[in-house]
Amino acid sequence: MHTCARNLLRSLSVIGSLFIISLSVQAKLVETPYGAVSHPFKLHQVPGKPVYYLVGESGVPGANNEGHTSNAGFVVTDEGVVVYDALGTPALGYRMIQRIREVTDKPIKKVIVGHYHADHIYGLQAFEQHAGDPEVIAHKLALGYVGGSRVSQGEAGQRRLKQRREVLFPWVDENTYLVPPDTTFEKEYNFKMGGLTFNVLHLGPAHAPGDSILLVKELGVLFSGDVIYKGRIPFLDSPETDINNWLKGLDYLANLKPAPSFIIPGHGDAETDVASALLYTKEYIEYVINAMKAGLKDLSSFQETYNNTDWSKYENMPAFKASNRGNAYRIYLELEPTFF
Numbered sequence: 540m541h542t543c544a545r546n547l548l549r550s551l552s553v554i555g556s557l558f559i560i561s562l563s564v565q566a567k568l569v570e571t572p573y574g575a576v577s578h579p580f581k582l583h584q585v586p587g588k589p590v591y592y593l594v595g596e597s598g599v600p601g602a603n604n605e606g607h608t609s610n611a612g613f614v615v616t617d618e619g620v621v622v623y624d625a626l627g628t629p630a631l632g633y634r635m636i637q638r639i640r641e642v643t644d645k646p647i648k649k650v651i652v653g654h655y656h657a658d659h660i661y662g663l664q665a666f667e668q669h670a671g672d673p674e675v676i677a678h679k680l681a682l683g684y685v686g687g688s689r690v691s692q693g694e695a696g697q698r699r700l701k702q703r704r705e706v707l708f709p710w711v712d713e714n715t716y717l718v719p720p721d722t723t724f725e726k727e728y729n730f731k732m733g734g735l736t737f738n739v740l741h742l743g744p745a746h747a748p749g750d751s752i753l754l755v756k757e758l759g760v761l762f763s764g765d766v767i768y769k770g771r772i773p774f775l776d777s778p779e780t781d782i783n784n785w786l787k788g789l790d791y792l793a794n795l796k797p798a799p800s801f802i803i804p805g806h807g808d809a810e811t812d813v814a815s816a817l818l819y820t821k822e823y824i825e826y827v828i829n830a831m832k833a834g835l836k837d838l839s840s841f842q843e844t845y846n847n848t849d850w851s852k853y854e855n856m857p858a859f860k861a862s863n864r865g866n867a868y869r870i871y872l873e874l875e876p877t878f879f
């Protein structure tokens with residue numbers, strides 16, 4: 540055969556097999572009691588440490604990402620497993636339990652909830668039903684979201700659940716329910732397990748009223764929840780967001796001694812440059828505040844202020860389109876009364 544034709548045939552067969560591989564990757568469905576999921580669900584490990592995590596996709600929860608938009612992780616000790624956050628559907632929570640079981644058969648003892656927002660908590664149901672119902676720990680302000688009993692819960696929590704039953708069906712359906720915390724705390728919640736010190740600290744209200752981080756001192760690992768964002772625009776546009784307290788919390792984290800060496804944020808990739816991750820969130824919030832202040836000083840409308848602001852530093856970041864304008868408007872409204 541002609542070399543040319545042979546090469547052509549060879550490349551066609553390569554393309555063909557790639558096509559088959561990509562089809563089989565896409566089609567690989569994993570059954571769970573809460574619907575089948577196809578997300579590859581890669582488990583990452585903090586190098587050399589018994590700490591593992593999953594990284595969600597950027598974007599809003601929907602069928603394309605199967606609701607996997609947030610991160611979650613776990614720490615394995617000799618006495619048991621401590622989980623931080625539980626992902627955005629019971630099916631993903633179930634997949635997470637499967638991943639934990641690939642690493643260890645130790646009991647799953649505690650689940651720390653960084654904050655009660657839908658993308659981080661619907662997986663709790665799977666832990667309750669399929670992982671021995673571990674103790675769920677959250678800050679007491681979480682009760683505003685999840686409060687009451689299973690039939691009568693906080694209004695915000697119920698409204699969001701209704702929306703997710705539509706956009707995340709079949710993974711979130713009429714059988715999905717919110718799991719309230721078993722234990723709540725006021726300022727911090729500390730415990731030892733398997734020789735490790737776990738420090739759960741309330742840093743909110745920041746992104747949400749109950750924002751709590753988990754620090755594992757001996758390992759230098761920080762689960763920051765949505766207090767720290769890196770590589771994407773933070774979400775500030777909620778009536779629950781408390782910008783000033785958020786900035787205070789970031790300063791607190793910046794002054795931790797010894798400084799953690801590994802951050803697993805609520806969204807986006809994990810980060811070893813802790814100082815720069817902290818700085819990114821802080822600089823973004825301060826940038827928006829200063830831009831809105833400048834407009835208010837000139838008696839400019841929000842529209843003018845927004846249009847006159849140079850967003851070039853941030854406009855190519857993920858979630859810019861979805862969040863930046865709302866963030867700016869939220870801050871403009873918050874600052875407005877202090878100017879007039």
Ligand SMILES: [Zn+2]
Nearest residue numbers: 609658765805
């Ligand atoms: Zn989140």
